[in-house]
Amino acid sequence: MIILLSGPPRSGKDTAKAIIDKHVRTPIGHYRMGNPMRDFLKHVMKVPPQTYKEMLEEKKDLTTHLLNNHSPRTIQIETFKFLKKMFGENVLGVIAVDAIASMPY
DSSP, X not given: OOOOOOOSTTSSHHHHHHHHHHHOSSOOOOOOTTHHHHHIIIIISOOOHHHHXXXXXXXXXXXXXXXXXXXXXXXXXXXXXXXXXXHOTTHHHHHHHHHHHTSOO
C-alpha cells in the first residue's frame, strides 16, 4: 500500500504521518518528495551535519552565509526548478519510484 501525503508547508503532513505510524500495525517506509533537494543541500552545498537538521526545520526561511546568503527553502525551490527544467516536470516522481523500489519493505 502506498499513502501519499501532499500539502503546503506547515499543513500537517508530518503530523499525519505520525498518526498513521501509530495506528498501522506493520512497519512502514517513508519517502519525502523533497529528498533530492535536501540531498543537494547536504552533499553539494556541504551543509555541516550539526546545522543541517536545524536548517531544514526552524531556520528554513532564514538566509545564511553557508548558502551564499540564501535561505534553505529558496535553495530547495531553485534546485527543483533546475531539475524540472532539465529532466521534465515528473522528475521527482521518477526519482521517488526508484527510491521506493529500493526500500527493503
